Amino acid sequence: IEHICWDGCMFPNAVLEDGSTWNTILDAMIKVRDAQ
Incomplete structure (x- = not known):
């Protein structure tokens, strides 16, 4: 699993x-990973 750094650009800190x-977020990441 590749490490993904959001850098606050995709999601605000709040x-x-x-x-x-x-x-x-994690559920979306898993779906994207499985789709690739």
């Missing part, structure tokens, strides 16, 4: 600090 939002 979103990243929301734990529940991470579940959505």
